[in-house]
Amino acid sequence: VVAAVERRLGAGLSLRRRHVADVLAHPASVDLLEIVADHYFTPARRDELAVLNERFTLVPHGLELSLGSAAGVPADYLRDLAALIAAIDPPYWSEHVAFTRVGERRIGHLAPIPFTREALDVFVCNVARVRESIEQPLILENIACPFDIPYAEFTEAEFLTLLVERTGCGLLLDVANLFYNALNRGQDPRACLDRYPLEAVVQCHLAGGHRAGDEWVDSHAESVPEPVWDLFAEVCRRVPLRASIVERDEHLPAFLDLAHEVARARDLMRGTSA
């Protein structure tokens, strides 16, 4: 997948509806846009999608394909996702290393999968099924979760390494997720980064969270904190990153402040040797 995404796309924003007018007014502020695929399954936003696809490189980001689900991926969601991806023909698309459904039951959020051989086999099988419907390259994102499912047979890094080996998928490294997961486990984020299969990283996510009680929460509610920028800079030094995306969902600042974060990510990527 890394080889398949030949060109560097640059830095951009995870698009929310409230940003649409701003990105259309300031198109040079982003090199690409990540769109939440689920938001564009209904006809209501087809026109908006067509306009965006004409002006920007779009990368769809799925939320509920539930690739880690032992019950398999939901056929209706896969159908809608495949249709969306066929319509915009992105350089790649992304989903999470998680499960969100058990049969018809939707959890409503990304849930952690146990890092076991059985879960690995299930995930590989689900990816293979998805590939029958979607030919564009898939990259997989590490999720934020303050705990691991007990009795794991692998660490997260080992699991991800095996996953990219067996599926051929690239990685979407959410630097904030890695950072907050490490803090919540009392681990050194830089040491965690060292164990990740960085050679497979195609794209990074950048976001800021907050502390709630004893936990750090990747809430996308704050600016990207300096330690996350430092980790991102380290990733940029080590791998020829294709894209980076700034995520923000709450406490939205002025668009130009978000654009400033995108510009900072772009500048760090430009320091990378291709």
Add this chain to the structure above:
Amino acid sequence: VSLAALQSALASVFTDPEARARFAADPEAFAAHLGLPDVGRAQLRALGTAAVSSYASTLARKRRSEAAGFLPRTRAALGETFATTFESWALRTMQAPGPTRNRSDASRYCDWLWNSQEGCAESVREALAWDRHELRATARPVYLGFARLSGSESNTYGAWLKFGRTWHWQLASKRRQAGGSLARSAAALGDRGLVTGDTPVADGTGKRPGPR
């Protein structure tokens, strides 16, 4: 097989407050009742109630974030209390299934707050009433409602009159206390697709603003 059983158990304790309570009271009995194999029982027991509560809190925050766009006036009236009351309510309720789950969350929270906050400030009750009319008018084929928002210098009145799926009217009047004049604005909104359901996963944005 063991993964499927474990994921089913996890989905249950993450989303269902009653299942979470049973798990907290006796994890072993809860796991046995679900028929989990030995390894799944051990995983669930070792996971513990703190991790389950942590995940449930994260899910409550997400539900609040996604429902907030449907409750602009209530959110403004409650300020920081909105997050704490919504998340507290969400922890005690299961999210409705289906593509309108975020709207349903907003509506159910509104109803709960309306019924449980008899003594709350008038401004909060007015905001709640307004948001409830918005939610109900959108969800129902026929609707008639009226609400007022008090301001320091003016009052805003809203009326919801809707028949079928294409008629959805709102009228707003703003009375200026000082000048005594009455400015009216009216918007015919039915032709703008406002009676359609939620997007599958709302991003908490883009909800149609009511009359100003």
